[in-house]
Amino acid sequence: MNKEAMLREEIKKYRDLYINRTPKSWEALKAASKFMPGGDTRGASFFYPYPLFLDNGHGCRVTDVDGNEYIDFHNCYTASIHGHAYPPIVEAVTRVVNRFATALGGPTSLLAEWAETICRRVDSVEKIRFCTSGAEAGMMAIRTARAFTGRDKILKIEGGFNGLYDPIFSPINAPGLPKSVQADQLTVPFNSKEVAEKAISENRNELACVIAEGVMGVAGQIPPKEGYLEHLQKMCQDNGVLFVLDEVMTFRLDYGGLQTLKGINPDLTMFGKIIGGGFPVGAWGGRRDIMELFDPTKGQGPLALTTTARVLHSGTFAANPIVATAGKIMLDDLTIKEIARLNQLGDTLAAGIQTIFNKLKIKAQITGIGSMRSLHFTPEPVVDFKAAQTGRKELMHIVHLGLLKRGIYLPSRGLFALSTPMTEREIHTAIGAVEEVMNELKSLIERVWPELMN
Numbered sequence: 001m002n003k004e005a006m007l008r009e010e011i012k013k014y015r016d017l018y019i020n021r022t023p024k025s026w027e028a029l030k031a032a033s034k035f036m037p038g039g040d041t042r043g044a045s046f047f048y049p050y051p052l053f054l055d056n057g058h059g060c061r062v063t064d065v066d067g068n069e070y071i072d073f074h075n076c077y078t079a080s081i082h083g084h085a086y087p088p089i090v091e092a093v094t095r096v097v098n099r100f101a102t103a104l105g106g107p108t109s110l111l112a113e114w115a116e117t118i119c120r121r122v123d124s125v126e127k128i129r130f131c132t133s134g135a136e137a138g139m140m141a142i143r144t145a146r147a148f149t150g151r152d153k154i155l156k157i158e159g160g161f162n163g164l165y166d167p168i169f170s171p172i173n174a175p176g177l178p179k180s181v182q183a184d185q186l187t188v189p190f191n192s193k194e195v196a197e198k199a200i201s202e203n204r205n206e207l208a209c210v211i212a213e214g215v216m217g218v219a220g221q222i223p224p225k226e227g228y229l230e231h232l233q234k235m236c237q238d239n240g241v242l243f244v245l246d247e248v249m250t251f252r253l254d255y256g257g258l259q260t261l262k263g264i265n266p267d268l269t270m271f272g273k274i275i276g277g278g279f280p281v282g283a284w285g286g287r288r289d290i291m292e293l294f295d296p297t298k299g300q301g302p303l304a305l306t307t308t309a310r311v312l313h314s315g316t317f318a319a320n321p322i323v324a325t326a327g328k329i330m331l332d333d334l335t336i337k338e339i340a341r342l343n344q345l346g347d348t349l350a351a352g353i354q355t356i357f358n359k360l361k362i363k364a365q366i367t368g369i370g371s372m373r374s375l376h377f378t379p380e381p382v383v384d385f386k387a388a389q390t391g392r393k394e395l396m397h398i399v400h401l402g403l404l405k406r407g408i409y410l411p412s413r414g415l416f417a418l419s420t421p422m423t424e425r426e427i428h429t430a431i432g433a434v435e436e437v438m439n440e441l442k443s444l445i446e447r448v449w450p451e452l453m454n
Contacts, residue, residue, distance in 0.1 A: 003448045007394055010444055014401040015049045021405065024065040028053040044077065047400065047412035057084030059421040062409055070409035071426050075417040078217075078249045078372055079273035081342075082330060083421040089277050089326045096325045103320040110324040117331050118275065119285070122256045124265040128285030129294060130319035134248035134272025137282035138163030138211075140313055141268050145209035145242045147311045148290050153206040155199055155241075158187040159385025161218040162211050162246050162270070190216055190384040191225045197235050204239035209268070211244040214258035220376055220388040221368035221415065224262070233264050242290070248272035248282075253343065253370045255336045261369075274334070277326025280317070334420070342418050343370030345427050349416060352431035360442055361454040368416075375399065375414035377452060392449055395441070402437035 001009075019026065029050045032039035038046060045051050053065045060083045062072045075081070082089070100108070111130070119125050131137055142165060146152060154167050162168045166181045173182065186203060188195045190212075200210060210232060216222035229245075236243035245266035250258035252274050259266060268286035275281055285291060292298055293311040317323075350366045350373050357364045363379035376382045377399075378390040400412045408430050410416055416430070445452050 006444065007448050010398060010441075011394065014398050014405075017405055018401050019049060021068060022050075022052060022064060022066050025053040026050055028065055044411070048397065052404070052409070059083045059085070060419050060426055068407070070404070070407050071422075071429060073408060073410040073416045073418070073430065075419050076278075077273070077411065077415070078252060078417040079276075080278055081252050081274045081334060081371075081419055082277070083419040084278075086278070086330075088333065089329050092325050092329055093322055096321050100321040102322060103317050107319075108321055108324070110321050110328070111319045114319070114324040114328045114331075117328055118271070118283070121331070122259070122269065122285075124259060124267075124287070125269055125285040126288040127291035128271075128283055129291070129313060130323075131282040131284075131313075131315055132280045132317055133163075133282045134270065135163035135165065135282070136315075137248065137270040137272055137284045138168055138246070139165035141244050141270050141284040142167055142209070142211070143311065144268060144284065144286075144290060144293060145244060147293050149208045149240075149242060151206055151208040153184050153186060153203060153208060155186040155188065155196075155203070155207055155210045157190045157212050157216065157385075159219045159388070160190070160211075160213050160216055160246075162213070168211060189386065190219075190222060191228050192384070193228060193231045196232060200235045200239050200241060204241060207239075207241045209242040209244045210236050211246060213246040213248075214250040214262065215253075215369055215372065216385065216388075217249040217372075218413075219385045220382060220391075220413065221372050221374035222382055222384065222388060223367060223369050225383065229258075229262050229264050233266065236267070242267040244268045244270065246270045249372065250369075251275065252334070252339070253372070255334075255339060258369075274330060275327050276323050277328075277330035279323040279326050281323050281327060338420055339370075342420060342422075345422060345424070346371040346373055346416075346418055348424070349373060349418070349427050349430060352427070353434050356431070356435045356438055360438055362438065362442070362445060363452045363454060366416075371418040373416040375416075377449075379452060392452065395445065395449065395452075398441060398444075399434075399437055402440065403433055406433040406436060408433045 029039040055063050055065045063069050115128050166177050172185050188199050233243050243266045247257045247269050254261040271283040353366045364377045366373050367382050377392045377395045380387045380390045382388050396414050
């Protein structure tokens with residue numbers, strides 16, 4: 001049997017096992033597909049042969065519609081840091097719903113308390129504004145940088161995901177994007193100081209900002225090399241370009257986010273995911289002089305009647321009482337001690353999985369920092385997007401299905417996102433599941449991907 005036939009047979013075997021365990025998910029997808037293309041409204045949730053439909057979640061576990069229980073390392077792509085149905089948030093949100101419903105036509109003190117909590121945690125954020133998603137935060141951060149500098153071009157990291165806004169979407173030639181946006185987007189590989197330095201200095205008079213994730217998320221939890229982010233910040237400062245740090249995923253890694261961990265001070269920061277306590281959220285903030293572009297009182301006389309800021313931002317459900325309440329509780333309960341514990345569990349997970357790869361002589365790796373990790377089946381050091389793309393996607397697909405069979409729920413791209421309800425028990429269960437799957441697949445790897453064997 002040739003390699004292609006062996007691979008097809010193995011994929012079919014794992015898919016059949018998955019189908020036999022999840023018939024109700026298949027029925028649910030067919031029903032949903034009558035009214036939604038693909039049966040969902042979130043493209044990242046899909047995987048073959050079809051995604052799990054979940055019925056409930058409590059703590060660090062979720063249950064699908066067939067009654068199968070999983071330890072949840074998905075956690076809505078890192079958003080659910082306190083797991084599911086977190087009692088303090090459930091209780092507080094219930095009180096707020098009874099008091100306010102979902103949104104009001106004016107601000108509340110809850111919003112101010114939430115904003116103060118973030119600003120006090122993050123030294124670089126003097127003022128902040130809220131929206132309803134990380135994607136919207138990216139859009140507004142770019143608009144802010146353009147308004148402040150009077151320039152249009154954006155430099156971003158190749159393969160980085162900073163939201164769905166056209167000028168920062170990747171790839172820039174994706175279907176639906178106008179060709180006109182290509183002239184305003186420059187890309188450089190992650191972790192290359194030299195290439196970034198050249199691009200910034202050569203385009204300094206046209207660049208509004210450099211936007212970068214502290215750890216590349218969608219690309220596979222790729223951490224920055226020592227001094228890389230610091231160098232980006234210095235190059236921006238030296239050339240009069242704003243530095244925008246995307247902390248939508250990485251804010252969980254330290255009390256003040258990755259920027260505190262790395263000792264950097266971006267001009268603007270994007271937030272999302274965990275700051276909403278499980279509800280739709282986004283935010284961006286930074287230096288006072290930049291964020292005052294949104295202050296409608298600046299430059300107005302004592303008898304002013306206009307209420308238009310220099311840059312307009314609004315949103316019907318932005319920073320509504322429910323999200324503000326849940327978000328503040330999430331932050332208050334995510335203490336320095338708890339973050340350290342969660343990061344240590346992530347270190348244990350990474351060390352355990354890498355030990356398995358080494359013992360089986362498989363050239364694979366687990367990247368990331370602290371409580372965010374990703375698997376990569378490639379012999380190449382994963383330092384940027386191109387290196388991550390060398391991973392064997394068919395093997396990752398089989399491993400994903402094998403882990404689901406063993407009660408480990410994670411995104412199909414191999415992300416492990418930890419949550420505070422987890423203990424050593426869940427981590428060692430996950431390590432054991434990975435070991436079982438890799439032992440099961442070693443002979444296939446030897447035959448189909450011999451380059452992955454030492």
